[in-house]
Amino acid sequence: MPEEGAGARLIAEGDALQREGNIGGALKKYNDALELDPGSLDALYRKGLILSGTGRYEEAVLCFDSILGEEPDYPEVWFQRAVAFFTDRRYPEAAESARRAIRLDPAYTQAWYLLGRALKSEERYEDAREAYERAIVLDPENPAVCYMLGVVYDILERHEEAVAAFRRTIDLDPEDLDARKSLAYTLYTMGRYREAVEICDEALAICPEHTRILFIRGLAVRGMEGETTVPTA
Incomplete structure (x- = not known):
């Protein structure tokens, strides 16, 4: 998802602010980038991560959905969508998004792990076991x-x-x-x-x-x- 020009500079500035711990400043930079280019997938992704990490889950999902509407084959975006749903305790939606990530990347350990957590939260313990067993085969050193x-x-x-x-x-x-x-x-x-x-x-x-x-x-x-x-x- 390459960016060019002023939008790319704003995104880079936002990334620098994030590294400094200035989340609000970073979010403003990503919003500024989106004002220049509302379809900027890089800015949408970064904005979605910040919104998810600060408890604004529905807004985060909207960002991820905007990306997936254009590029539906990004497993990382499906995974982050699952994270937002899971943290918001919307476990069926989290499980479905995790499955979409896995469909695109069957070796995606963290997606299998998150799927297991969502299924466990739904008390679907046998299904959760299967997900965790797949994850541990992929990453046997993961405590x-x-x-x-x-x-x-x-x-x-x-x-x-x-x-x-x-x-x-x-x-x-x-x-x-x-x-x-x-x-x-x-x-x-x-x-x-x-x-x-x-x-x-x-x-x-x-x-x-x-x-x-x-x-x-x-x-x-x-x-x-x-x-x-x-x-x-």
Whole structure:
């Protein structure tokens, strides 16, 4: 989407302002570029990203739709449209836009991941699992994908697979306390109390005041003593 002349200079100035953290100034530059050329796809895309990032989701989608009306084969634009819908909690629209991105680029890991998140938010857990499994095949070193796959496995009561996914997440990102918390709780629900305590202790060595992990540790200790309850972690 090349730009020429004054419009290109305005876009470049907007990009520089964004790098400086001046989002309002950048948005003005992109709007100025669009006054010169209302069909500027580069300016529309950048404006859409800013609007999405500042919570103006419907306006962002309008920008992305304007681009797709002219150039429907840009997977990144479909993906950003999906992001705007997802952040606005419009999960069916997010899933559909993510699918359009995937149709254009089947190896688009982030689109598969976002599709999984949208489907999980709709409580379509088997479909979410399939999306996350596709994402992890494409990017096996991605801890966010690995973690969410573990979450869905756990919801589906595929606990051994959940444990493996959470352990893999921790291998990829040893500081991920959510993965440690989820692993400990899954082990607790499986009756593997000693392992749950060990995972909690490892996590508490990183963050001694983590209240949820302290809570799960207490549950696991009581489980070891023969007193079992399964509240929500």
